[in-house]
Amino acid sequence: MIDRVLIAEGGQYERRRAAYEDVVGRRAVDTWDGNVFLDARVLVDLYDPHEVPAAARDQMIASGASIVSGAPFPEGTHPSIVLACPSLTTGPVALMAEDVGQIGRRTMAKVVVIDSAPSFAVTMFRSVLALVMLGGPLDRLSARRQPDEASFDGIYAVGRFKDGAIAYMEAVTSCFRGADVRIYEVMGRDQIREYDSRRSTNRVIDDDGIRPIPATLSDPYAVFVKDLWQAEPFGRSEQHVDTIGHAESGYRALTAALHAERAASV
Amino acid sequence: MIKPVRIAAISFDHGHQYSYLRAMLSIPDLELVAISEPNHEQRVRAEAMLDEFGVRDSVRVFSNHEELISCDDVDAVSICSANVMHHDLVMLAADAGKHVLCEKPLATSLSDATAMVQKCAESGVTLATAYPVRHAPQVWDVRARLARGELGKVHSMSMTNVLGARPRGWFIDPAKSGGGAIRDHIVHATDLMRWFSGSEVQQVYCEADTLMRDIPVEDTGLLIEVFASGAIGTCDPSWNRPTTWRKWGDVTGRIMCDHGVLEFDITDHAIQITSSDVTRPHAEVSFAASMNEALLRDFAVAVFEGREPCATGKDGWAGVASTEAAYLSAKTQMFVDVPSYPDA
Incomplete structure (x- = not known):
């Protein structure tokens, strides 16, 4: 159960933040700054994983947090990474x-x-x-x-x-x-x-x-x-x-x- | 008063010759003195054009190219045969001391192209490659803007030169054409990109196949061309648009520069400019003129003045070099180095 969403700075920050606020409420959404404790109850939305240091990416994966990324991680695929594909369902x-x-x-x-x-x-x-x-x-x-x-x-x-x-x-x-x-x-x-x-x-x-x-x-x-939240798993x-x-x-x-x-x- | 260049039209295999014929009959610097065409149907069509211009009696008509080439009162010839015949006809014409305007592609092999360029140089005659697109006013304008550095450094050039699925006859007979869409079309786009960038193609990657129709040559393809300047060019030369395609073909380009994008379409008679200058972000420059007339006029003046034509035999050679590299790349799925002209 995800109860907190952290949005990394970067491309389309406002739009990404607004999209999560619509589904989990404003109080549950904050900016990711690299110092926040991550666990399985947190989702981090990264626009570009290359803008995050490799150590931070490793830490994110190890924490068990769910990750939404605008592009594949250079290290490879991982079950906790969901690639953001807004063009898949609309447009x-x-x-x-x-x-x-x-x-x-x-x-x-x-x-x-x-x-x-x-x-x-x-x-x-x-x-x-x-x-x-x-x-x-x-x-x-x-x-x-x-x-x-x-x-x-x-x-x-x-x-x-x-x-x-x-x-x-x-x-x-x-x-x-x-x-x-x-x-x-x-x-x-x-x-x-x-x-x-x-x-x-x-x-x-x-x-x-x-x-x-x-x-x-x-x-x-x-x-x-919205689709992300409705999908199972x-x-x-x-x-x-x-x-x-x-x-x-x-x-x-x-x-x-x-x-x-x-x-x-x- | 300077006498006009006495020109003859050799072969109407390529339909461009009809347009060139019309231009020859419109330009005061040229005097059409003869045509040759073995094919009855094509010859009758050309004769009808002579009738239309009222010059049927003053222009000699041959059914044999060699007979025309041997005429002493012909200064220059325009050759529009099937591609594989370009070599033999250019060699004969150069031997006879005729200046030559040769339809693109210049040749179907690099060795043929080299021999043609060398022969014309040795014979002291002009060899021009018919790249009429260079003479489209939109293209001149684009080149001038790039040469002035108006939009800064050129990063990339994306071109198309496509057709509906129409080519037939010798165009789709590899023994006469030397290939399909790749042979027929990449030369225009490659030539423009060379001209715009002032730089030669170093490497080519090409995908090509027969996907649109069941014909014996490729009709669909795409290329990446890496230029010595560092710019990257791409070209879609396909004949894969439906037969209802809105244009006879097209030559379009999108040139990405530091401070702007230049886009042109020679069949639209306008160029679009998108600039980073916020006071003037968009502009359109319109034109209307015949690029075929400009091509023939340039050829006439080059012969008169003994200067190089706008597109030389070596420019035609460069197109053949890229084409050969593209075919090799399509076979090997590798980037292929493009050779430089031997004297470079």
Whole structure:
């Protein structure tokens, strides 16, 4: 039974905090600062595990606390880690994935995520997850990263899905503000389905110009946290276990591919 | 008064030749003097265009390319044969002292491409590669902005040059085309990325397959190209869009720089600029012009002035080098080094 939730500072802190407050109440939610005693009654929500020292990650796992992480731990998988996948149940990728059977024999899927936020691992994991949702399990990936500087960090990957279709991924973080975009494409012999966040955003147009408004009333992270609480056992929605597993395997292959001459097997 | 360059159109296997023919008939610096086409249907279509322009009587029509090449009153030729014929026709034309504009891809092997470049240099004739996309006004504008360093350092270039599932005839006969979508399309995107970055491709990774239709060449592919400057390029050259695809093809690009993203689509007649400058975050620059006319005009002026054309034979060679590396990569699932031109 979890009775306390600790939110680590980092990307989307306010949204993550609000999502937990909705399900466990404000009093049970606090900020994780690394000095709090952890046990099995605590859940820690990390945005990017790479922003936490390795010793703190080890300590978290050893404490028996439940961990929600925006990206896989570098040390590997552990039963207490639940990967945060807000796009699995709501939003454009989830919608496209529902209808992917209508496109005919799949030829290609592309995911382009350009983000001004700095959390590279989270963007990379969620991009791979989107690829898996659109194209199924991956077979191999080859990739290059450029240029690994504070002002720009991008990864470019090409590979194959298990069904033979070709996979493309472009994940950029730390870009200047205003460049943010998400493009998802899945192509088959009969249909192409595309989403471009710049074209698909709901808008209000008035004397002040054009203002984007959220496409849905539900914040995807809030939906994710609600699902997390309802799942039995905690955090493991059977429906998504395979997809998340395939995405985590793809993420680890991608990491291996960055400096390799040969494509990494997933 | 300077006399126009007397030009001839050799082969209409590639449909671009009809567009070039129209351009030749519109540019004062060029005088169309002959065409050659062995295929009856294609020849009749070309003759109809001559009729349309009222020049049917002044332009000689051959059914044999060699006969045309041997004509003394031809200064230059535009070659748009099936890909595998480019080598033989360019060699013949260079031997006869004709300047050459050769359709892309320049050749179907690197050894052929090297021989063609060397032959033209030895013969003292211009060899231009038909990369009309370089002459799209949007592309000029993008290049100028990058050259001025308007948006800072180029980190990556993501390009597409895709088609609906339409190619047929010799395009899907590997004995005549030398390959499918990879052979046909990566040369445009690769050329633009080289031109934009002022840098050569060092390594290529490629996935390619026949997934859209049951044809004997690949129709779907994706590439990563690593440039000497450190920039990363990617290219989707596929013929895997449905036949209802809204464009004849496209050449699009998204160039990520330090301070901005440049996006262009040559079939949209506009470029979009998103900048980190908050006073002017978005801008659109519109154009409308014929890149084929600009290609032919550049070729004519290059021949006149004895200067290099915008896209040389060596630029065509570089496209072939990347293509060969891409095919090897697709077989081996490895990054493959791309050679430099032998004299570099």
